[in-house]
Amino acid sequence: MKILFIHQNFPGQFKHLAPALAKAGHEVVALTLRVKKPGDWQGVKVLPYAVQRKQGQGAHPWVLDFDTKVIRGEACFNAACRLRAQGFSPDIIVAHPGWGESMFLRDVWPEARIGLYYELYHISSDEHLGFDPEFQAKVGQAEHLRIRLKNLNNRVHFPVGDLGISPTEFQAGTFPPEFREKISVIHDGIDTDHVVANEGARFTLPDGSVVTRDDEVITFVNRNLEPYRGYHIFMRALPQLLKERPNAKVLIVGGDDVSYGARPPKGQTWKQIFIDEVRGRIPTPNWSRVHFLGRIPYDQFVTLLQVSRVHVYLTYPFVLSWSLFEAMSAQAAIVASNTAPLHEAIRHGETGRLVDFFDGDALVAEVCALLQDAEARAALGRAARAHVVANYDLKSICLPKQLEWIERLYQTQAGTVGD
Structure with a gap:
């Protein structure tokens, strides 16, 4: 088969599927904004394209989001036309439509x-x-209309796709029935052979000191440190957490940008806003035990999880992060928010502990309870890994299901352009 992947940040969610198809002997090509020059990645021919048009001036604020997606859609259309002119005609196209x-x-x-x-x-x-009134306080009728218009891109893609794939039941369940019936729930997959517990793990901090499983390490990981992933809740819990656990070291991973939700005031970052909010309540000796690591290479990230005694994961009702499942695969004891996406991964008291997203006191209590109870931590960690291996393992479950989905897609009759 000839297979074309489309992802603005390729490989993205296709980092396992695309090379597996290439390894199986298929001709696999990817179009992406990520690179500047053509290249080969694990057997995939990666081709760049660029956005030429700038976002229109004077457009209504409610349609700015869709405007950016049409611009990207046009750029990808032009790149696809060039590919077609060169004689490339894919049997299958697999795309992330989120950016248009x-x-x-x-x-x-x-x-x-x-x-x-x-x-x-x-x-x-x-x-x-209106999940988080602090950052979504002005939820009037107009805001409901704006959010509804954000789905224009989804709606435009409805006649485009023959089949769909979604990583969790929660995410698939957000789509209306006419979308949902096309969607197979198949997770991207966790390499549980690579992400394992390691009693001998050693993680080097920016100051040159080393932490191991003998240290009381609490971890918190986001792509970017922002309210959508509960960064503000975690930071506000730090003064009490550091006070109650005088030997704990807190390792925080994440960038300064915004992945989801509102941006901070101009010239500021959510990271610094909440550091400034809590710093005055944390004595300097306690603050010295908090380490902001920024974004780190993947192998260092795995080592971080392996030295973690308690891993905290918080999120709005939104997509689940790979980092949660990777922490579970490494047998970390999880304290997570009791929000709908977590219910597929965490069974309270079995594969982790759940607390109300906004209840900082409960978060501190659960983290401290686990830090004091090695037996409970170990039991939660074993069960967490078993759950990931049984449901999200890359090689035995997810990748085979993805390949079956590709074959099913190939057997599907192609649709027609919608009006």
């Missing part, structure tokens, strides 16, 4: 079967839209 790139691909290759990675449908109910 795949919007016009059926116009280029009407006979191709198109599979889409359905990550999230934006819900405008108060339960989702």
